[in-house]
Amino acid sequence: MLSRWTNQKNSPEDSRLPCWLQLAWVRYGSLITKSCRSHRQEQSVPEIIGLFPLQSPLLPGEPLPLHIFEPRYRLLLQQVLAGQQRIGINLLLDGQLHEIGCIAQVERILRRYRDGRMDIAVIGGQRYRIWQLDEQSHPYWVATVEWWTDEPEEPDGQLQQACYYLYGELLQLLRRPSAEVEELLAEARRTTALSFFLGKQLGLEPLQRQYLLQMRSERQRLHWIHDYLQGLLTQWRAMEVYIQRVRSNGYFPP
Numbered sequence: 001m002l003s004r005w006t007n008q009k010n011s012p013e014d015s016r017l018p019c020w021l022q023l024a025w026v027r028y029g030s031l032i033t034k035s036c037r038s039h040r041q042e043q044s045v046p047e048i049i050g051l052f053p054l055q056s057p058l059l060p061g062e063p064l065p066l067h068i069f070e071p072r073y074r075l076l077l078q079q080v081l082a083g084q085q086r087i088g089i090n091l092l093l094d095g096q097l098h099e100i101g102c103i104a105q106v107e108r109i110l111r112r113y114r115d116g117r118m119d120i121a122v123i124g125g126q127r128y129r130i131w132q133l134d135e136q137s138h139p140y141w142v143a144t145v146e147w148w149t150d151e152p153e154e155p156d157g158q159l160q161q162a163c164y165y166l167y168g169e170l171l172q173l174l175r176r177p178s179a180e181v182e183e184l185l186a187e188a189r190r191t192t193a194l195s196f197f198l199g200k201q202l203g204l205e206p207l208q209r210q211y212l213l214q215m216r217s218e219r220q221r222l223h224w225i226h227d228y229l230q231g232l233l234t235q236w237r238a239m240e241v242y243i244q245r246v247r248s249n250g251y252f253p254p
Contacts, residue, residue, distance in 0.1 A: 046131055049103070050076040050085050051141040053092035057210045058102040060193060062124040062200040064089075065110065069117045072139035077118060080106060088128060088145065091210050099130045100148055100214040124196075127213060151216050159222050160194055166229035167198060173236050195221030202228065 052073060058064055068077050079085035090101035103125035110119040128145035135141055167188060171181045184201070191197040199212045199221075208228075215221045 046144050049088045056206045057091040058089040058124045059196045060124045076140045198225050
């Protein structure tokens with residue numbers, strides 16, 4: 001059974017999202033759920049896809065290796081490779097299938113096993129919202145989906161620069177080699193959606209990733225990332241001070 005993503009607890013308590021934005025998102029999500037039914041044809045043309053639920057959502061542009069071993073998903077993959085179907089990944093956590101998911105575009109076959117299993121490499125594509133879920137007609141779940149795109153808005157260059165800066169600080173605190181730091185920052189500047197790039201780099205919890213996935217504003221996602229990075233850096237520096245104190249037997253050197 002499909003459970004809609006409307007529970008406020010799904011907004012992670014440790015996400016450091018400003019209260020006004022949490023409330024705005026809850027109200028916004030409610031409005032979207034109601035309006036999607038009455039304006040379905042205006043928003044997008046529905047499409048039917050096969051689902052591959054996981055315990056962590058896939059983000060747009062994120063590479064992901066998958067081991068396909070269950071017979072139903074081997075069948076789904078065969079249909080995808082034949083151009084007859086598409087794969088969508090949705091978060092399935094604690095028995096709840098979340099509505100907003102991401103298309104998994106098959107990049108290549110990494111390995112084929114004699115018993116039919118396969119290792120594949122996919123990358124996150126378009127986001128979508130489940131409109132109807134069919135659990136009966138196929139061995140795997142099939143969903144009628146509508147594409148979930150960002151609302152039009154002007155980019156916030158200042159916010160992007162602030163996120164670049166905080167990400168660079170984090171990489172330095174992690175003692176990454178200078179060449180690697182420069183490469184990662186250059187990759188971040190080349191990406192078309194900085195929020196999703198940073199989201200896959202920061203080791204977020206599944207619900208935090210899902211929260212990013214369903215926001216329909218790059219600016220809102222970057223605000224969330226900015227607050228998260230600030231909190232993470234503050235905690236990291238506090239921990240370094242504590243470790244230094246422990247190493248000096250509770251006293252700081254003069």
